[in-house]
Amino acid sequence: MRLLDGFAPAATAIGTPPDVPDLSDDARAAVKGFASATAVAPGESVDFHIDVAEPREIVVEIYRVGAYGEHRTALLGSSEPVAVAPQPAPVTDPETGMVTCLWEPAWRLNVPADWKSGAYLAVLRAKGGADGADGADGAGGTDSATGANYVPFVVRNLRRRTSWLVVVPFACYQAYNMYPFDNARGKNLYYGFDENGEQSSKLRASSVSFRRPYELTGMPREAERVHDFVVWAERQGYDMEYAASADLNEGRVDPLNYKGLIFPGHDEYWSAGMRKTLVKALDSGVSTVFLQANNVYWHVRYEGSTITCFKSRQDPVKTRRPGQTVMWRDLRLPEQELLGAQYVSLVKGDAPLVVANTDHWFWQAAGVSAGDTFPGLVGGEADSVQDKFQKADSTEFTILARSAYTDGADGTREQQTVLHRKPSGAWVFDAGTFFWPMALGREGFVDARIEAATAALLARIAAGDGLGSRSARRRAAMAAALKREASPSAVSAKAKPVVKRVGRKVKHTLKRSS
Helix, strand or coil, X not given: CCCECCEEEEEEEEECCCCCCCCCCHHHCCEEEEECCCEECCCCEEEEEEEECCCEEEEEEEEEEEEECCEEEEEEEEECCEEECCCCCCEECCCCCCEXXXXXXXXXXXXXXXXXXXXXEEEEEEEECCXXXXXXXXXXXXXXXXXXXXXXXXXXXXXXXCCEEEEECHHHHHHHCCCCCCCCCCECCCCEECCCCCEEHHHCCCEEECCCCCCCCCCCCCHHHHHHXXXXXXXXXXXXXXXXXXXXXXXXXXXXXXXXXXECCCCCEEEHHHHHHHHHHHHCCCEEEECCCCCCXXXXXXXXXXXXXXXXXXXXXXXXXXXXXXXXXXXXXXXXXXXCCEEEEEEEEEEEEEECCCCCHHHHCCCCCCCCEEEEEEEEEEEECCCCCCCCCCCEEEEEEEEEEECCCCCEEEEEEEEEECCCCCEEEECCECCHHHHHHCCCCCCXXXXXXXXXXXXXXXXXXXXCCHHHHHHHHHHHHHHHHHCCCCCCCCCHHHHHHHHHHHHHHHHHHC
């Protein structure tokens, strides 16, 4: 297959929504594909591996997510027509259940040097089947309504210093990806299909691969709420850079280049490398903002283009630190130690978010009073402070919301939104609900009070409240790492090697900068 790279940019970015119809299952898709990387820099290239139900031409349209008038995306240009033939069927590893697509690349995008960092969507659009029409005739083949599919990726410039780094949760996207969603072969870290086409947790995969498309339309589950935040933030004019989960894992992100890291998505799956970057940020006085719930929950291993999470002690890798791929809290490293609160349960339906501590500066900008509520804001999953786990080391700790809700077992629980400050000066915000970004950027769901409170938080962080020079922040990070290493109550024996490595790295950085 000849790899093509012709790209015709639009004269100006055209605000328009991509037309990608829903699919009932992946077996009916006229076209599917995936990118060779989750994130790429301007001036670099990314390959698109494309499969079709029958030989046909494909055009790849490139969109950027952002504030473009009334639209959430802009069309930046499209490829020349690419002739694509059907690719081999997905391969399933019998040991791990991992589904991999060994497809040849069909088209290469050379990312223009002037493209802005951001969340991008490629749309693979089928231009014609063997009969010359868009899609097949529907007689036992594909339907013309299924002739397009998304491929998400990020354009990033990690060398540029700015106020904000937005981290797109591709690790979590892939954990939920059940491609091929065909009631037979698809698997993710939760389920596989049984012989009756039903989803079974007993048949889930222990590893998932980025070398496959995302299920159905190709838009990852939960991605729209990430886009809700991105669109809102760009309308506010925030200066932001972007990264993917793998950038945190591989150490490509230097947190000291930013005043704050923003995690706008449900970001449940974290490797030791990702967590190490987060710890470095917090120890350095760099604030973090988590806009959904159930973050930093599962420990995973990145292994090339795959993610492994056994979710049990059956993980055969027992010697690698910080430990097996189970919950971080089972490794005696609970997520609330970093975030202030942690996952409690699913939310049945939705519930109002009930404000607390309304005299706090966070709520003053929103103009709320005691007893005020935000209807329907608690949904999806919920966080709260859990007394039996190690709590966050903080100089200030405020619970901003206490909201009763019904869990999946019809029990009554309490959701909490929390804000605390680390000894380094870093602020850490945990929204504790999936629906916070929707209140920022989802039409019909936007709440001006949530917008005002979120803007007040970001303004305080961007103003550099508590931040010193880069050298001061490096010294603070080293002091925090050494303090944790010397304190047996702060971390478990299993975690100490991780902390020691962080401390050694900070010391090395200090020596190089002195």
